[in-house]
Amino acid sequence: MQDAYKREINYLRVSVTDRCNLRCIYCMPPGGVKLVSYNQILRNEEIARLVDAATLTGIRKIRLTGGEPLVRRGLVKLVSAIRAVPEIDDIALTTNGVLLPAMGRELKEAGLCRVNISLDTLDPALFRSITRYGELDKAWKGIETALDLGLNPVKINTVVMRGINDSEILRIAALTLKYPLHVRFIELMPVGTSDAWAPGRYVPTAEVKAAIEAGLGEMKEVRKLAGNGPAMYYRLSGAPGTIGFISAVSDHFCQRCNRLRLTAEGMIRPCLHSGREIDARTPLRRGAGKTELADLFRQAVLKKPDRHNMDGGWRDEKRIMSQIGG
Ligand code: SAM
Ligand code: SF4
Numbered sequence: 001m002q003d004a005y006k007r008e009i010n011y012l013r014v015s016v017t018d019r020c021n022l023r024c025i026y027c028m029p030p031g032g033v034k035l036v037s038y039n040q041i042l043r044n045e046e047i048a049r050l051v052d053a054a055t056l057t058g059i060r061k062i063r064l065t066g067g068e069p070l071v072r073r074g075l076v077k078l079v080s081a082i083r084a085v086p087e088i089d090d091i092a093l094t095t096n097g098v099l100l101p102a103m104g105r106e107l108k109e110a111g112l113c114r115v116n117i118s119l120d121t122l123d124p125a126l127f128r129s130i131t132r133y134g135e136l137d138k139a140w141k142g143i144e145t146a147l148d149l150g151l152n153p154v155k156i157n158t159v160v161m162r163g164i165n166d167s168e169i170l171r172i173a174a175l176t177l178k179y180p181l182h183v184r185f186i187e188l189m190p191v192g193t194s195d196a197w198a199p200g201r202y203v204p205t206a207e208v209k210a211a212i213e214a215g216l217g218e219m220k221e222v223r224k225l226a227g228n229g230p231a232m233y234y235r236l237s238g239a240p241g242t243i244g245f246i247s248a249v250s251d252h253f254c255q256r257c258n259r260l261r262l263t264a265e266g267m268i269r270p271c272l273h274s275g276r277e278i279d280a281r282t283p284l285r286r287g288a289g290k291t292e293l294a295d296l297f298r299q300a301v302l303k304k305p306d307r308h309n310m311d312g313g314w315r316d317e318k319r320i321m322s323q324i325g326g
Contacts, residue, residue: 001058003304011259012059014047016078017067018264022096023132024118026159026188026197030132042266044074046284048081050262053293055087057301059260063092067264070099076106083111092116094157097142098134104145115146116155116184121168122175130165147179155182155244160203169208170215176241177216182233184244191273205247209234212243219243254307260300268300276303 003009018035020028042050051062062082069075082091090113097117119139120130127136146154158165158172175181185208190197213219219234222242233244247253261269266281280296 001298001301003301005255005304005306007255007257007304008058009258009260009301009304010058011061011063012051012054012262013063013065013259014051014262015066015264016047016064016069016075017041017072019071020066020068020096021071021098022068022134024096024120024159025130025132025164026161036265040281041264042262042281042284044078044081046266046281047078047262048085049284049290050266050280050293051082051088052085053290054260054297055085056290056294057297059297060087061090061092062088063094065094068096068099069093070095070103076103076110079107079110079112090114094118095142096131096134097139097146100142101138101145104142104149104151108149108151112151114153114155115151116157117143117146118157118159119143119172120158120161121165122171123168126165126168143181147181153182154180155184157184157186157246159186159188160208161188161201162203163201166203166208166211169211173212173216173236173243176239176243177236178240180240182242182244184246186246187249189248189273202249204250205245206250209245212236254305257304260297260304268296270300270304274305278303 001009018033018041020032023030023032051059064075064078066072072078079091082088091111092114093107093112094116095118097119100115100117117139121127122136124136127134127139143154143156156172156175160166160169169185172183176183185205187205188197188202209219216236219236222233222235232247233242235242257271261272262280263269263277266279266284267277268280269277278296278300280293283292283296
């Protein structure tokens, strides 16, 4: 359905857990966040019921995210349950990739169509320091697994931070010359508590794009890529992969926004950067039917703001990215 600003909303990002096996500096504090108890987190059948209800408002695409979705027990069954909702034609996953070698095949067989994998550097020591204790080798094996399984497209998410990993931009962009990977450089967002957020850390897309063209040559714009969301995509000459930019801060792409979010605890969020939430768990657990649940999604669509105000700078939010589902 359309929201108040005539945007077609057909995409629901579902955070399936607030837990994570890494502690990326731009996302989580070192000790992690105060976790919600397991009984507050939606169960598989509850998520499937909400997805089914959301289809009445025109939701057709689901992305599972978190926290780290692969640490949720029963994730494969959840993918199967969502696959069983006939209106859903696309199930994607955003992951740090570490557990993908172990789980990728089962997930694909259950109905997973495609993955986005986070990778901020190709330097093992820097990877460790950005993720606080992750191993690059494991994340890279996750990327290889996704390519081997034919999950398509495989997108790479790289958050650019000045003085931390801006020296890695060319190396990561050059991956697209060798592999059919779709690398997206993401502007650091002022969301939640973030040790990486400091004045000067933020690098605008225009600067990243200019650095790539200076180092690797001119890029041509690519018109269509499956699951094309807010990113703009380009290709280096002869490259099998593409390079995209998610300019959440410098080019609030809100006029192209097509999404709602559902938190792990069952709150529907009309916008990543607005604190407004609609409680779906309480009605769900007291036995609300499909139309009543669909009405909650309808309300969320109608409450979508015309744009976020991240360029207004840092705002302390009650939830951080890993809790909302980035
Ligand atoms: N754990 C999974 C992962 O890392 O891909 C999924 C959840 S994570 C919150 C989703 C995406 O949000 C990741 O690509 C991450 O890089 C991005 N992210 C987290 N905090 C961010 C921030 N402050 N600014 C920009 N992107 C951020
Ligand atoms: Fe975990 Fe993803 Fe956040 Fe990193 S970005 S701490 S992997 S949820």
